[in-house]
Amino acid sequence: MPYELFYWPGIQGRGEFVRLALEAAGADYVDVARGHGPGQGVKAMTALMAQAPGPFAPPFLRDGAVLVSHVAGILGYLGPKLGLAPVDEAMRLYAQGLQLTITDFVAEVHDTHHPISTALYYEDQKAEAKARATAFLDHRLPKYFGYFERALAGNPAGSAHIVGEQLTTVDLSLFQCWVGMGYAFPRAFADADARWPKLSALAASVARLPAIAGYLASDRRLPFNEHGIFRRYPELDRAAG
Template sequence: MAYELYYWDGLQGRGEFVRLALEEARAPYVEVARGRPEDGLGEGAMLALMDSKDEPHPPFAPPFLRDGDLIIPQSANILFYLGEKLGLAPRDDLRYVVHGLQLTIADVVTEVHDTHHPIGSGLYYEDQKEAAKARATDFIDHRMPKFMGYFERVLKQNPKGDAHLVGDSLTYADLSMFQLIEGLHYAFPRATKRFRQRYRRLAALRDAVAARPNIAAYLASERRIPLNETGIFRHYPELDRSPGSD
């Protein structure tokens, strides 16, 4: 049976981290919210499951994954579940290290979201632009270098070499790092202009993931939703700056 992935239609968002793992493994899956209502799919079907009074453990918000009768919420949790099944996680205790890295990536994603919605998700960006500018400045000058410097060091200190974050083979954390870097380049092209010089190993990892046959095919397909200004990674020129600039 195909996995059922639930996430908003038209957005990469947090769902994209799960899509990359499914695409790399060539696992059969259905994007429920992108389907047709006449087929029992669409965003209405996703919302109905979230609001269900019969489901014993209804999910709070997408993304979530259905595998048979089991519903797994939260992108990092979904990847922890899928990792071993799809051959994208170690079978020993290092799987917890991979999961920890995924949770740290999720922390960065939350901070990226808060650069354009620092006061409230229910408010429009235009209602919090001044606060967003201050938050984006701090993220670019302090938080992004701290996170990316950490991930670069993880690659450098991997006993199995710097081709992967953990061990000597691809894990879902490598795929998610690709997506994080793609999102940062889209949202902050000025701030990431010298990314390759500053984070040589991360840039090489990003390129290696993009060149993997299944990922390359996915990136070139219509299944890959373009980054846009309604997702987590948004490009607002007024929030982008060179690190440390006035």
């Protein structure tokens, strides 16, 4: 029985953090809302959301009788099953903390283009978006990526992975944050390899994993676009440094 992932079709968005874990593990899964057969498509997703109790928002994952929502929740559930989580409890909880920190980071990236309201178009909050994006690039990005860089440097097992000596969902999610930033803010991110060398090396090593390289080259990997979390609006970008 394949895992069933439910997420908006047409964007990487938050669903991509789950896709990367499923793909890295070679798991059998269906991307339900992107399908067109019976029981597939967006309607199958919104029908589940209309149930009470149902999930608040995509992404969510169904595994038999279990329905689990939110990126960190889904990855906390899948990690041990896919061999992408530490076995030791203290380490697993540390990885969970990193994953929840990534959740916060992703929400802040989203708000660089929607600082006032998700009910308004970007074009209707452009000035505020410029102010928020500038504050994000000046203060928040260095705070988050500096933290992940220190966590990599402080990993007693070495900086090939952020937790322990094996690939976890956190490594995969950091890869997505890294390439997402490079897409959305290419000018501000131009010196990223020098600023956060261990994070840069981690992202590169994830991209080289055969399962991930195969996925990135496939049509299952949607391109970045201006409907997702990481959006390229040149007017929000600025010179590096």
